[in-house]
Amino acid sequence: MAAYWLGRLARxxxxxxxxxxxxxxxxxxxxxxxxxxxxxxATPERIAExxxxxxxxxxxxxxxxxxxxxxxxxxxxxxxxYGSPAIGLLADRFPNTVVLSVAGLFVAxxxxxxxGLLGAVRRGTKLDSLILxxxxxxxxxxxxxxxxxxxxxFSVELHLLPTSGREGPESIVLPALTLSSIFVGRFTLMLRxxxxxxxxxxxxxxxxxxxxxxxxxxxxxxxxxxxxxFVTIVGLSFGQLLGGAVIxxxxxxxPGVGFLAxxxxxxxxxxxxxxxxxxxxxxVVACNLVVDLLYxxxxxxxxxx
Amino acid sequence: MPDDxxxxxxxxxxxxxxxxIKYGLAAGGAAALAACVPGASPTPSGGSKGxxxxxxxxxxxxxxxxxxMINRSPSxxxxxAMFETLxxxxxxxxxxxxxxxxxxxxxxxKLTWDxxxxxxxKFHNGEDFDAESVKTTFDYLLNDKPDDTPYARVKTATLxxxxxxxxxHVRLITQKPYVIFPRILNxxxxxxxxxxxxxxxxxxxxxxxxxxxxxxxxxxxGVKTTLERFDGxxxxxxxxxxxxxxxxxxPEDATRVAALKAREADIVxxxxxxDADGVKAAGMNVQWTPLAQAMVLLLLPVKGSPLEDxxxxxxxxxxxxxxxxxxxxxxxxxxxxxxxxxxxxxFGYNPGLQPYPYDVAKAKDxxxxxxxxxGFTIDFDISQGRYTKQKExxxxxxxxxxxxxIKTNLKLLEWGAFVDKLFVKHANTPLNYxxxxxxxxxxxxxxxxxxxxxxxFFPNTPKTFDxxxxxSEAEFDSKTRQGLLQxxxxxxxxxxxxxxxxxxxxxxxxxxxxxxFKPTPDNGIHFEDVSVx
Numbered sequence: 001m002a003a004y005w006l007g008r009l010a011r012x013x014x015x016x017x018x019x020x021x022x023x024x025x026x027x028x029x030x031x032x033x034x035x036x037x038x039x040x041x042a043t044p045e046r047i048a049e050x051x052x053x054x055x056x057x058x059x060x061x062x063x064x065x066x067x068x069x070x071x072x073x074x075x076x077x078x079x080x081x082y083g084s085p086a087i088g089l090l091a092d093r094f095p096n097t098v099v100l101s102v103a104g105l106f107v108a109x110x111x112x113x114x115x116g117l118l119g120a121v122r123r124g125t126k127l128d129s130l131i132l133x134x135x136x137x138x139x140x141x142x143x144x145x146x147x148x149x150x151x152x153x154f155s156v157e158l159h160l161l162p163t164s165g166r167e168g169p170e171s172i173v174l175p176a177l178t179l180s181s182i183f184v185g186r187f188t189l190m191l192r193x194x195x196x197x198x199x200x201x202x203x204x205x206x207x208x209x210x211x212x213x214x215x216x217x218x219x220x221x222x223x224x225x226x227x228x229x230f231v232t233i234v235g236l237s238f239g240q241l242l243g244g245a246v247i248x249x250x251x252x253x254x255p256g257v258g259f260l261a262x263x264x265x266x267x268x269x270x271x272x273x274x275x276x277x278x279x280x281x282x283x284v285v286a287c288n289l290v291v292d293l294l295y296x297x298x299x300x301x302x303x304x305x
Numbered sequence: 306m307p308d309d310x311x312x313x314x315x316x317x318x319x320x321x322x323x324x325x326i327k328y329g330l331a332a333g334g335a336a337a338l339a340a341c342v343p344g345a346s347p348t349p350s351g352g353s354k355g356x357x358x359x360x361x362x363x364x365x366x367x368x369x370x371x372x373x374m375i376n377r378s379p380s381x382x383x384x385x386a387m388f389e390t391l392x393x394x395x396x397x398x399x400x401x402x403x404x405x406x407x408x409x410x411x412x413x414x415k416l417t418w419d420x421x422x423x424x425x426x427k428f429h430n431g432e433d434f435d436a437e438s439v440k441t442t443f444d445y446l447l448n449d450k451p452d453d454t455p456y457a458r459v460k461t462a463t464l465x466x467x468x469x470x471x472x473x474h475v476r477l478i479t480q481k482p483y484v485i486f487p488r489i490l491n492x493x494x495x496x497x498x499x500x501x502x503x504x505x506x507x508x509x510x511x512x513x514x515x516x517x518x519x520x521x522x523x524x525x526x527g528v529k530t531t532l533e534r535f536d537g538x539x540x541x542x543x544x545x546x547x548x549x550x551x552x553x554x555x556p557e558d559a560t561r562v563a564a565l566k567a568r569e570a571d572i573v574x575x576x577x578x579x580d581a582d583g584v585k586a587a588g589m590n591v592q593w594t595p596l597a598q599a600m601v602l603l604l605l606p607v608k609g610s611p612l613e614d615x616x617x618x619x620x621x622x623x624x625x626x627x628x629x630x631x632x633x634x635x636x637x638x639x640x641x642x643x644x645x646x647x648x649x650x651x652f653g654y655n656p657g658l659q660p661y662p663y664d665v666a667k668a669k670d671x672x673x674x675x676x677x678x679x680g681f682t683i684d685f686d687i688s689q690g691r692y693t694k695q696k697e698x699x700x701x702x703x704x705x706x707x708x709x710x711i712k713t714n715l716k717l718l719e720w721g722a723f724v725d726k727l728f729v730k731h732a733n734t735p736l737n738y739x740x741x742x743x744x745x746x747x748x749x750x751x752x753x754x755x756x757x758x759x760x761x762f763f764p765n766t767p768k769t770f771d772x773x774x775x776x777s778e779a780e781f782d783s784k785t786r787q788g789l790l791q792x793x794x795x796x797x798x799x800x801x802x803x804x805x806x807x808x809x810x811x812x813x814x815x816x817x818x819x820x821x822f823k824p825t826p827d828n829g830i831h832f833e834d835v836s837v838x
Contacts, residue, residue, distance in 0.1 A: 030722060047729070082369040084507060092526060148559045155567045163564045165553060166528050251557050253366070255527030259556070263365065266690070268721035 005293055012289045019281040020071070020274075024064050027270055034080075054080075071278070077271030081264070086275035090257055094279070096166060097256035100249070101241040103172050104179035109234060112184050116191025116230075117223070123196055131188065138185030147178040147251040164253040175252040179245055183237050190233050194226040201225075232291055239287030243280040356548035357837050359819065361830065362561045362570035366527050366554030371510035372494040373446060381829030382574070383552055386532055387429075388494035388515035389541070391420065391439070392487050394747045396825045399652050401487045404541060405434060405495055405516065415482035415781060416465075422473040426539040428497040429520035436469040441498040443467045443477070445506065463489075482779050484786065488652075488746040518545040518832070529553050543833025550832060565589055565814040571837065572819060574830065576812040578636040578694065590815040594824035595640035595808035597650050597743035599752070600692065602702065602804040606765050607733045611683065613765065616675040618801035622661040624668035624709040625702055627806050634697045638810035645794040646741060646752055648808045650826050653749030653777075653790035658798055660805065668709040680710025685736035687715065688723035692740050693809055699738050731761045740809055744827040749790050750778060756802055763802050770796055 034050045051057050055066065070077065076086040119131040154174060155163040162171050198204065199222050207217050246258035253259070257276055264272035364379035372384040391406040403409075406420040426434035447464060463483040468476040479486055494515060501509050513521060516539070519532035530552040534545050553570065555561035562580045564570040566587045576584060581591045604621060606613040631639050642648065644658040672678065687699045696717065703713045713736065718726065726732040727739070741752040753774055758766040770793060777789040798805075813824055818838040825831055 030725075083371065083374050083510070084369060148557075148563075151560060151563045155569075156563050159567060163567055163569055164555060164557075164560050166525070251560055253528070253554050253556055253560065255366075255525075259527070263556075266720065 004296060008289055008292045012285050015285050016278070016282055019285075020068070020278050021064065023274055023277045023281075024067060025060065027273055028060055028063070030268075067274070076275035076278070079264070079269050079272040081267040081269045081272065086271040089260060089272060090275055090279055093255055093257045093260050096254060097242060097245055097249070097258060100172060100175055100179060100245055100254055100256055101238060103176035104183070104241050104245070104248075105234065105238055107176045108180035108183035108187055108237075112187030112191060115184075115188040116195060117218075119188065119192035120195035120199065120226075121218070123192075131192070135185035135188040138181045138188075141181055143178050143181060143247050144251060146181050147174065147248060150174045150177060151251075164251070166255055175248050175254050178251070179241060179248045183241070186237070187230065187234065191226060191230045194229050195222060198222045198226045232295070235291035235294070236288055239284035242283040242287070357546070358549045358551060359547045359572070359832070359835065359837050360551045360553065360570045362553055362555045362564050362573035364554065364561075364575055365556050366525075366552060367530055369510050370513040370521070370524075370530070371506065372513075372515075373442070373496075374506070374510070379554065379574075381827070383530055383532070384494060385517070385829045385831055386519040386550060387513065387517040387521065389517050390491050390494055391422075392490040394488055394491050394745055394827075396650065396747075396827060399650060399654075399747055401491070406490070409487055411486075411781060415779070416479050418477045418479070418486060419470070420475050420477065422475065423539065423541075424473050426516050427537050428500070428516050429514045429535055429537075430497060430500055431537075432497040432499055432514075434495065434497070434516055435472045436475045437472075437498040438495050439475045440467045440469055441501055442493060442496045445496070445501070446493065482781075484778055484781055485746055485748045485750050488748050491745050518542070519550060522549065527554065545832065546834065546836040547832060562814065565816070568816065571816040572822060572830065573814045574811065576814045578638040578810070578812060580814075581636065581638070581812065584814045588817065590817055591812065592815055592822065592824050593638055593810045593812040594826050595648060595650070596811040596828060597648055597747055597826040598740040598809040598828075599642055599646050599648055599743070600639075600698075600738070600740050600806045600809050601642075601646060602806060603737040603739055603762065604801060604803055605733070605735050605737065605762055606802075607735045610735045611675065611677055611681050612735045614675045615800060616671045617677065619661070619799075620668040620671035620675070620709065621706065621711070622801050622804050623664045623671065624711070625705050625804050625806070626663040627660065628663065629705075630698055630701050631807055634694055634701050635807070635810070638693070638812055639807040640810075641807050642805040644798045644805060646756075646797065646803060646805055647749055647790075647794060648743065648826075651743045651747050651749060651751075653753075653787065653794070655791040655794040657791065658794060661798075661801075665709055672710060677710070680712065682712040682714065683736055684734045685713040685715045685738075686723060686726065686734040687717055687738040688720045689717050691720045691723075692738075693812075695738060698806075702738075742828075747827075749793075753790075753793060756797065766802065767796065767800065770800070 034047050034054065034056065048057070055063060058066075067077070074087060076090075078084065079086045079089055082089060115131050115134070119128045122128050151163050151174060154161040161173050163174075165171055204217060204222055207221055208214075212221075243258075245254070245256055246262055248254065249256040249259035250262050257280060261273065261276035261280070263269075264276055361382065363382060367380045367383060370380070370383065370387075372380070372388050389405050391404060392401050392409070393404045394401050405423050405426060407423055409418055409420045411418050420439075422436060422439065423434070428434060428438075432438075443464065444467060447466070463479045463481060463486065465478045465480045468478070470476055477486075483489075496509065497514050500514050504512060518535055518538050520535040521530070522533040523529075523531040532550045532552075534548055538545065553564070555564055555570075555573070558575070558577050558580070561570070561573045562576065562584060565573045565576075565584060566589070576591065576593075584591055602621070602625070604612050604618045606618075611617045627641050631637065631641060640648070641660060643655075644660040645655055647654045669678075672680065685699070685703065687695055689696065692698075699715060703715050706713055716734075723737075726734065727737055741755070743751050754760070756763050756766055756770065757774060758764055758768070758771050760766075773789050773793045773796070777786050777793065780786040780789060808826075811824060811826070811828060813822070813830075815822055820836045820838060821834045822830075
C-alpha cells in the first residue's frame with residue numbers, strides 16, 4: 001500500500017513540475033508583458049529598463065530556475081498589474097472558487113442520483129430516453145450560453161435572483177446551476193450505467209429470492225455498490241470544477257481564481273497567470289491523487305494488483 | 306440474464322409520485338430553495354427611503370485601489386470620485402484649469418513650474434492637504450519602486466524633482482521644456498503624506514484616502530466598491546447629491562446589460578451598441594459621448610510594401626466609407642474624425658480640415674498612378690476584445706478595400722499578442738487597427754509623437770513634420786502652438802500615415818430615475834450634480 005501511495009505521489013509531483021514548465025515557457029513565448037503593462041506610449045528605453053529590473057532579459061533557463069526556487073518558498077512573484085504578491089491575490093479569491101465548486105458539485109450530485117436511479121430502474125422506457133436526452137443535452141450546452149439564459153429568466157424576467165456578484169446565498173444559485181450543468185449529465189449517465197450493471201448481478205437475484213423487500217434491494221445492496229465508480233468520478237470532477245469555473249466565474253462576475261486568471265491573461269500579467277494556472281493545476285492533480293489514494297481503501301483488490 | 310422482473314418492480318417503486326419528487330427533483334429544489342432564503346431577491350435600485358444610493362455597473366470591480374499605479378479604465382470612475390489632482394482638463398472647453406493647485410506659472414527657463422496650492426483642503430482621514438502631500442506623491446512616483454508605478458511614471462517621465470517652497474507653494478522642475486506639463490498634472494492623484502508614509506504603497510492600495518467628494522465606505526474586493534459622500538469636502542466643482550455610490554463589476558457585456566434591465570444597476574458603462582435598442586425597449590435611457598479615442602487604420606510604410614507610396618495611402622483613405630461604417634456597423638455610435646488624428650475635444654484640433662471623401666474612382670485612379678492598377682494583397686492585423694465592434698468594423702473595411710482592388714489577410718490577435726507584435730517587435734504588418742487615447746490630457750502631444758520619423762512606425766515621415774512638432778513642444782504660447790499643430794495636421798492629412806476613421810463611443814445605459822447624468826469623453830463617470838429620483 002505504501003509503495004502504491006509513494007508511486008502516485010511521485011507521479012503527481014512530476015505532473016505539477018511539467019505543467020509549471022509548460023505554462024512558464026508558453027507565457028514567455030507569447031509576448032512581452034512589460035510593453036503591455038506600460039502602454040503603447042512607453043519608450044523602448046523604459047521598456048528595457050523595467051524588463052531588466054524584473055529579470056525578463058535573462059535567458060529562459062535562468063528565469064525558470066529562479067522561478068522554481070521562488071515557488072518552492074511560496075513566492076509566486078509580484079503581479080505586474082496589481083503590484084501585489086500573486087499568491088496573496090489568489091489566496092483572497094481561492095475560497096470563493098472552492099465555495100462555488102462545492103455548490104456546483106452538490107447541485108450536480110443530487111439530481112444525478114435521482115435521475116440515474118430512475119434511468120436504471122426504468123431502462124428502455126420513454127422516461128429513460130428522456131433522462132438520457134437530458135443528460136446529453138446538459139453536457140452539450142455551452143456554459144456561457146446557459147448562464148446568460150438563466151440570468152435572463154431568473155433575474156431579468158422573474159426578478160428572483162441577482163444577475164451576478166457574490167452577496168448572500170442567493171448569489172450562488174445561478175453560477176452553481178450553470179457550473180453543474182455538464183456534471184449532472186455525466187454523473188447521471190455514470191450512475192445509471194453502474195446501477196444497471198449491478199442490478200444484473202447474481203447477488204441481487206439472490207437477495208430477492210431471500211425475500212428481501214425491493215426498497216432494501218435497491219438502496220442497501222444495488223445502489224451502495226453502484227456508487228463506487230460514481231464516487232470516483234465525483235472526486236475527479238471536483239478538481240475539474242475547481243479548474244473549470246473560468247467561464248462561469250466570468251459570466252457571473254464571481255470573484256474566484258478563474259475570473260482572476262482571465263483578467264491576468266488579458267493583462268499579460270505573467271506572475272499572476274503562472275500562479276493561477278499552477279495553483280489550479282495543483283488542485284486538479286491533488287483531487288486526482290486523493291481519489292487514487294482512496295481507491296485501494298475502497299477496493300483492496302486495486303492495491304494488491 | 307437481465308432480471309427484468311426485479312427491474313420492473315423496482316421501477317414501480319421508484320416511479321411513485323412521492324419518489325419522483327423525493328429523488329428526481331431534489332436537486333432542482335435545492336436551487337429553488339436558495340431563492341427562498343429571506344432577502345434572496347435582489348434589491349431593485351430605487352424606491353427606498355433613507356440614503357440615496359446610485360448603483361454603477363462597470364467592467365470590473367477593483368481588487369486594488371491605487372490610482373497612480375493601476376491604469377485600469379473600469380476603475381477611472383472610482384478614482385474620479387475619490388481622488389483629486391493638481392489640475393484638471395475641462396472636457397467641454399478643452400482648457401486646463403486649477404484644482405488642488407490654485408495657480409501655476411512657468412519660469413523663464415521653461416523648466417521650473419511654481420504652483421500655489423489650495424489651503425483648507427482635508428483628506429478623508431482628516432489630514433491636511435499641503436506641499437508635503439504633493440512632494441510625497443511625486444517623490445513616490447519618481448523614486449520609490451518605479452516598477453510599481455508604471456502608469457503615472459510614464460506620464461511624469463519629464464519630471465526631475467519636486468521642491469517645497471512653503472506649506473502651500475511647491476516647485477516642480479522638469480528635465481526638459483514640456484509645454485503640456487500642467488495637463489499631465491491631471492494624471493497624478495494626490496496622496497496624504499502622513500498616511501501614505503505610515504502604511505506604504507501596498508497599505509495605501511488597501512486603504513486608499515483622497516480628497517475627493519466621496520470616500521471609501523466598504524470594499525468587497527472583486528465584487529463591489531461602496532463610496533459615501535465626504536461631508537468635509539472643500540467645495541470644488543459641482544454638488545455631490547448622492548449619499549452612496551456602489552460600483553459593481555460586470556466583466557461580461559450580456560450580464561451588465563441584464564443587470565440594468567433587472568434594475569440592479571442604475572448606470573452601466575460600456576453598453577454594446579447592439580444592445581441599445583433592447584435597453585430602450587426595457588424602459589431605460591441610452592446616453593453616449595464620443596470618447597477622446599481616435600480610431601485609426603495605421604498605414605505603416607513597411608519596406609517593400611505598396612504603402613511606401615503616398616498615393617496608395619491616399620487611395621486607401623478615399624476607398625473607406627467611414628459614414629457607412631458608422632451608420633451600419635456602429636449604429637450611429639461614434640463621431641467621424643475630420644481628416645486628422647485629433648478629435649474635437651483635443652487641444653490642437655484643426656477646424657479647417659475635412660475628411661477624405663469616399664471616392665472609389667479616385668482611389669482606383671491613385672492606385673493606377675502608383676503602379677497598382679490590378680491591386681495587391683496586404684496583411685492586416687486587428688486585436689480582439691479591446692475596441693467596440695472592432696471585428697465588424699474591420700471586416701467592413703476589408704470589404705471596402707476589396708472594392709478598390711486591395712485584398713487583405715485579416716488576422717485577429719489577442720490584445721497582448723497584438724501589442725507585442727506592433728509595439729515591441731515592430732513585426733511589420735502594414736495595416737493595423739488601433740485607438741489613440743487622448744484622455745485625460747486632451748492634448749495633441751499625447752499622440753502626434755507616434756508619427757515622428759524617429760519612431761520605427763514611420764521612418765519616412767517628412768522632416769517638416771519632425772521640425773514642426775519639436776517647435777510645438779517647446780512653444781509655451783497657446784495661440785502660436787495651436788498654429789503649429791494645425792500645420793502638422795494639414796501635413797498629416799496629405800501624407801496619410803493613417804486612415805482617420807472615427808472617435809470611439811462610450812455608451813451608457815441609464816435608469817430614468819438618474820437625473821443630470823452627463824457622459825464625458827474621459828472614459829469615466831463624474832458624479833457632480835447627478836441625483837437619483
